[in-house]
Amino acid sequence: MTTPVIAIIGAGPCGLTLARLLECKGIDYAVYERDESENTNRAGGSLDIHPETGQRALQECGLFDAFKKYARYDDTVLSLLDKSGKQHLQIGQGRDAPEIDRKELRQILLDAIPKDKTRWGHTLTGATLGEDGRPVLQFANGVVVSGFKLVVGTDGAWSKVRPLLTQATPQYSGKTYLEARINLDSPLYETLSKSRGAGTTISVGSGTPIITQRQGNGSYRTYFGLPVPADFFKSGGKVGLQDAEATRGLLLSDFYADGWSDDHKALIRHATDFRTWPLYSLSAEDMNWTPVPGATLAGDAAHLAMPNGEGVNLAMTDALNLADKIAEHGVENIDLAVREYEQEMFPRGEETISEGKAMTGIMYGEDPQPFVEIFSAFGAGGDGEEGEH
Secondary structure, three states: OOOOOEEEEOOOHHHHHHHHHHHHHOOOEEEEOOOOOOOOOOOOOEEEOOOOOHHHHHHHOOOHHHHHHHOEHHHHOEEEEEOOOOEEEEEOOOOOOOEEEHHHHHHHHHOOOOHHHEEOOOOEEEEEEOOOOOEEEEEOOOOEEEOOOEEEEOOOOOOOOHHHOOOOOOEEEEEEEEEEEEOOOOOOHHHHHHHOOOOEEEEEOOOOOEEEEEOOOOOEEEEEEEOOOOOOOOOOOOOOOOOHHHHHHHHHHHHOOOOOOHHHHHHHHOOEEEEEEEEEEOOHHHOOOOOEOOEEEOOHHHHOOOOOOOHHHHHHHHHHHHHHHHHHHOHHHHHHHHHHHHHHHHHHHHHHHHHHHHHHHHHOOOOOHHHHHHHHHHOOOOOOOOOOO
16 A cells, blocks of 8 residues: 555544545545454444534534534533432533444544545554654554655554654543443333433442433443543453443442442343443643654544533544644645644643633532532533543
8 A cells, every 4th residue: 555645543423523524625544543443332322412513623624514403402412410419500401512423423434535545454553753854653453554645643552753843641540430231122211211310320429420321222321420540440450341230239238338329229130231431631741842843643642631511522623623724834844834733733722621610619519519500600501521532
């Protein structure tokens, strides 16, 4: 295969949005993705897509009509409870920030670029600068590629492209979400669908929040917030996730024993498909690196933040702004385009990192009142995922 002008590392929403925009602008590119095929069943929750960011990017991609076929406008509602089950706030009905499953958003974008533009089964293991000062990419399958005018790391929290630009590394927040599912065949499903209904329910109390969110197929994804070490659920830890019954027992005895309602405890008793989501973040001070010819970052690779409702929207905005800069200056001046993109991206990154830390502090609080004040002031719901986690 010939070396493309631009290499995009990672076929998540950020990388694929960039790919589609470059396709529309007639700029050569290829996407390198670790999954073996587009049918890989990678986990991912539901995302709310905002009008001035994610929706705008989809409009520029010419994909807004395709998006609307899957967009769930009835899932914009957000309810806020305390641990006893008392509702303190419900907002978001009719808000222009519809939900879509991450898998569906990815497929819309994949379908909009030629099949031969995605190089499946390419797990990036390292990126170095060659003798010409431009990136050289090494993949786990033995492929080594160079000669790009630009490599864009859209490869998430643990980006292998990031070390080309900065020594910044994500730091653990001391907080983890333990994700679980209530599927359609669960004995709890009918009761939960009546009590929770559409949208997202956030329950705050005792520093251990519970988030329940309806998915596109009607099932519910639940996140149990835990202030634990990053390796708490790893092999050799207190309990392994492969023992679901022990995991449920741990949650009920150590974290949600006191004061949580029976409805909340039922979520634990019927939880399945556990996986962990430790919350890492870059720092606001990391948003200032010296430009490196031929390389840049976007999305979580650039400005990993803790959940704050903006993850995927900000990533898609990065893709839109970078594509616009490249089209404006041309590939012959691509380093200038990247410098301008990065200078505009840094303030966005600083803001989302700071907001993520503040939001997580409130989410892991003792009671929902600070959340009531925030949501009453802004009237906005939350993004059910990290974005490119």
